[in-house]
Amino acid sequence: xxxxxxxxxxxxxxxxxxxxxxxxxxxxxxxxxxxxxxxxxxxxxxxxxxxxxxxxxxxxxxxxxxxxxxxxxxxxxxxxxxxxxxxxxxxxxxxxxxxxxxxxxxxxxxxxxxxxxx
Amino acid sequence: xxxxxxxxxxxxxxxxxxxxxxxxxxxxxxxxxxxxxxxxxxxxxxxxxxxxxxxxxxxxxxxxxxxxxxxxxxxxxxxxxxxxxxxxxxxxxxxxxxxxxxxxxxxxxxxxx
Numbered sequence: 001x002x003x004x005x006x007x008x009x010x011x012x013x014x015x016x017x018x019x020x021x022x023x024x025x026x027x028x029x030x031x032x033x034x035x036x037x038x039x040x041x042x043x044x045x046x047x048x049x050x051x052x053x054x055x056x057x058x059x060x061x062x063x064x065x066x067x068x069x070x071x072x073x074x075x076x077x078x079x080x081x082x083x084x085x086x087x088x089x090x091x092x093x094x095x096x097x098x099x100x101x102x103x104x105x106x107x108x109x110x111x112x113x114x115x116x117x118x
Numbered sequence: 119x120x121x122x123x124x125x126x127x128x129x130x131x132x133x134x135x136x137x138x139x140x141x142x143x144x145x146x147x148x149x150x151x152x153x154x155x156x157x158x159x160x161x162x163x164x165x166x167x168x169x170x171x172x173x174x175x176x177x178x179x180x181x182x183x184x185x186x187x188x189x190x191x192x193x194x195x196x197x198x199x200x201x202x203x204x205x206x207x208x209x210x211x212x213x214x215x216x217x218x219x220x221x222x223x224x225x226x227x228x229x230x231x
Contacts, residue, residue, distance in 0.1 A: 033218055035219060037222075042224075043207060043224065043225050043227070044222055044223070044224045044225065045161070045209065045211070045222040046222070047219050047220065047221055047222075050218070050219045091160055091161075095218055097218070098215055098218065101168065101215070102149070102166075102168045102173045102215075103149045103166070103168070103173075103213055103215060103218045104218065105151075105163050105166060105174055106163070106218075106220065108160040108161055109160065110159070110160050111159075111160055
């Protein structure tokens, strides 16, 4: 069965610190997608990134970076020089690629609540 | 490009009453999802539509919840009758086939008293 584990329930940092959010996944499939979403206090889930299982290149987008390691089944998310606006709940998710013309459902982690204090 | 629209944003009802939520997905997105998110938890998929057909409704409490997506665009989720445990945020999302990244609306916060 597929599963996503975000072991860190809550993290608190001071502004400008770097912080890494961990995500470990389980799947028997060789082809899959991994996602990160941000949910700020306003409540709307914001898509951050999709990573395909066959692409292990790390990705950087501004202060955000993602480290995908198939050997350890991990897809960790690092925020460099954190800011107060980064305070949110961050969810990691997993899905199979589309099949029979349908998108597959996302398997969600329980989320990590990040508090960035001034 | 307009995002996913949902209404209402907030709704307060008493138990045993009925309620309906509306969602308009991003133009061109064939897949539409309804999620329930209880405070402090991750989203729980209630139903997934591909165009106007149901792909997955395995976690939809069909004795009280119903959803439809007429003409493969807008969708409505209904709860009848509501229970206290239905208090949650109901999120609608849509995605383009093949990439599967889902884009979410602002949600409807339902309080059942």
